[in-house]
Amino acid sequence: MSRIKEKFVELSAKKEKALIAYIMVGYPNENATISAVRGLIKGGADIIELGFPFSDPLADGPIIQNASTVSLDNGTKLNKFFNIVKKIRKETDMPLILMTYTNILYHKGYSKFIAEAKNAGIDGFILPDMSIEESKEYLASAKNAVDTIFLISPNTTKSRIERIAKLSSGFLYLVAVYGTTGVKIGIQNYTLNAIKEVKKITKGKIPVGVGFGVSTPEDVKKYIKAGADAVIVGSAFLKLIEKTPQNKLESSIATFTKSLKRQTIQT
Amino acid sequence: MKYPKDGRFGEFGGKYIPETLVPAIEELEENYLKFKDNKDFKRELDYYLKQYAGRPTPLYYAKNLSEKCGGAKIYLKREDLLHGGAHKINNTLGQALLAKKMNKKRIIAETGAGQHGVATAMACAVLGMKSEVYMGYKDTIRQKLNVYRMNMLGAKVHPVKSGSKTLKDAINEAIRDWITNVESTYYLLGSAVGPHPYPVMVRDFQSVIGEEIKVQMKKISKTPDIVIACVGGGSNAIGTFYPLVDTNAEIIGVEAAGKGLKSKYHSATLSAGSKGVLHGMMTYLLQDDEGQITETHSISAGLDYPGVGPEHSYLKDTKRVKYHSATDAEVIDAFLMLTRTEGIIPALESAHAIAEAMKVAKKSKKSESIVVTLSGRGDKDVEEVQKYLSKHVKN
Ligand SMILES: Cc1ncc(COP(=O)(O)O)c(C=O)c1O
Numbered sequence: 001m002s003r004i005k006e007k008f009v010e011l012s013a014k015k016e017k018a019l020i021a022y023i024m025v026g027y028p029n030e031n032a033t034i035s036a037v038r039g040l041i042k043g044g045a046d047i048i049e050l051g052f053p054f055s056d057p058l059a060d061g062p063i064i065q066n067a068s069t070v071s072l073d074n075g076t077k078l079n080k081f082f083n084i085v086k087k088i089r090k091e092t093d094m095p096l097i098l099m100t101y102t103n104i105l106y107h108k109g110y111s112k113f114i115a116e117a118k119n120a121g122i123d124g125f126i127l128p129d130m131s132i133e134e135s136k137e138y139l140a141s142a143k144n145a146v147d148t149i150f151l152i153s154p155n156t157t158k159s160r161i162e163r164i165a166k167l168s169s170g171f172l173y174l175v176a177v178y179g180t181t182g183v184k185i186g187i188q189n190y191t192l193n194a195i196k197e198v199k200k201i202t203k204g205k206i207p208v209g210v211g212f213g214v215s216t217p218e219d220v221k222k223y224i225k226a227g228a229d230a231v232i233v234g235s236a237f238l239k240l241i242e243k244t245p246q247n248k249l250e251s252s253i254a255t256f257t258k259s260l261k262r263q264t265i266q267t
Numbered sequence: 268m269k270y271p272k273d274g275r276f277g278e279f280g281g282k283y284i285p286e287t288l289v290p291a292i293e294e295l296e297e298n299y300l301k302f303k304d305n306k307d308f309k310r311e312l313d314y315y316l317k318q319y320a321g322r323p324t325p326l327y328y329a330k331n332l333s334e335k336c337g338g339a340k341i342y343l344k345r346e347d348l349l350h351g352g353a354h355k356i357n358n359t360l361g362q363a364l365l366a367k368k369m370n371k372k373r374i375i376a377e378t379g380a381g382q383h384g385v386a387t388a389m390a391c392a393v394l395g396m397k398s399e400v401y402m403g404y405k406d407t408i409r410q411k412l413n414v415y416r417m418n419m420l421g422a423k424v425h426p427v428k429s430g431s432k433t434l435k436d437a438i439n440e441a442i443r444d445w446i447t448n449v450e451s452t453y454y455l456l457g458s459a460v461g462p463h464p465y466p467v468m469v470r471d472f473q474s475v476i477g478e479e480i481k482v483q484m485k486k487i488s489k490t491p492d493i494v495i496a497c498v499g500g501g502s503n504a505i506g507t508f509y510p511l512v513d514t515n516a517e518i519i520g521v522e523a524a525g526k527g528l529k530s531k532y533h534s535a536t537l538s539a540g541s542k543g544v545l546h547g548m549m550t551y552l553l554q555d556d557e558g559q560i561t562e563t564h565s566i567s568a569g570l571d572y573p574g575v576g577p578e579h580s581y582l583k584d585t586k587r588v589k590y591h592s593a594t595d596a597e598v599i600d601a602f603l604m605l606t607r608t609e610g611i612i613p614a615l616e617s618a619h620a621i622a623e624a625m626k627v628a629k630k631s632k633k634s635e636s637i638v639v640t641l642s643g644r645g646d647k648d649v650e651e652v653q654k655y656l657s658k659h660v661k662n
Pocket of ligand 1: 353354379380381382383457458459497498499500501502503504568569570614616617642643644
């Protein structure tokens, strides 16, 4: 069983839902990444998504775009990235997911890339521009090695959700809103309906995580109440990283993480 | 390839898109297939192309330029004479009409040189729709005249300050807008790029160029021996080439070599790039050793793009079309040469094709014919050329 699957089984036994935290590696530098990860561990995050920057992040809003640019300008290359992953892997056993764009994998070759990532300690992938139609080689390379987490959206049809769910492993990523990452339009009724609908379609065969624009404990609470198995918080962490000095980073991230995690524990 | 059902030209193309856009792309393909051979749709488009845009455009024998080069006869396909000043209107009228049939009220577009933005603004004005255009901040400065034109035509221009602040970033931003407003909005892409069905749809709307060349050349003698067009995203080129790929013509696409292919400052994707995935398509790209897209350079904003339409990648790999390039310096020479010998001021994009035609003409026989697509006129570029000359003539 993959680390991600195990994590969901473990949480379900404890009657908890998953808090998934996203950070951009190398933003604003390597030290900050390590401190932030330590804060996430301390604060009780369940799964960490590590972003590898791409020059053209077309599914991302201004916050992650900026983090990508800064990280690339600071010289985040794959070697360095995988070394950071290895360091993190030494400190924790929690599932680590790599989030980037298709071209980064395509360029190295899906098999080679996935093997290197797995070797560094990565358990799964999220590629926002990888549609199932183009995923044959990616899926073949990932098989029995890492989880492939596909995204669905509130406008995805029922039959398509079924197809995507079949090709997904680890969890299914429901994009909460029409928009890029980091949007702040508040909780929408269509999102709450989509969560219920997707849960009905997937029949508990795969956990459903909700992300994009999730930024407060209140958001987490509402999505969990609507039936989400996991929530993904990204831009809110990056904002906190941006405004927090290095010596306070670990503790501020831990505090914020705790406030989010609390909402995933059913009482 | 007539209509690639799987969305691929050989291995190139596809649709690498965020899931939110899947229903929109499916709706687009469904409607395009429904209307593309529909009689009423074709009649309406034909009406606007003729009465509004000014088709057919002349195939002009550039006698002075031909004599100056001393070889083959050079014919210019005068897309520069179209309303708006470039071939872009062929595509914007087609797509805007389609958007109207699809009941889309809001049109978004990206633009590099501003010609596609202007052509979008015009098509939307005449068809009664609202348009918003994303344009790299750097391009809003070097093609300022076109920003004024778009504003006056009623389009809202959004300067894009992310990334390299040129065409690729304008496309990123347009896609982000589309993801956000997917229900109400039609994305009117300006070149033969992006996810399927855009590359094939834009090609089809631009193929009127090559179809007319075929008919016009037949009246003069036969099919052309050599056909040349400039390649940015590749829409004027594929529109020129596609109807002629089945003939014996030698076909040459011309990319922007900027300050030289050995420098980092060029946009010659097919000549110097490698395969990758960007803007929803698998195609040749300019990228670094880890797949990060690199910044490009060209004196012409319309060719300043690190990708290229997937059908061109296919035509390159199958060796049906040759892809050459012209440097900024060669382009300025060609720009001035055409201006002075024929009294035609070409767009800097189109001047790339002229530069290649001059090279080829010198090496070819007087009995041969070269057709060059003059994709646009150069009014928008006179300030840039003036700047270039004052900087370079000094040394
Ligand atoms: C006059 C002209 N020619 C060519 C181009 C390049 O586009 P494409 O390669 O799609 O024809 C542009 C783009 O702005 C243009 O304005």
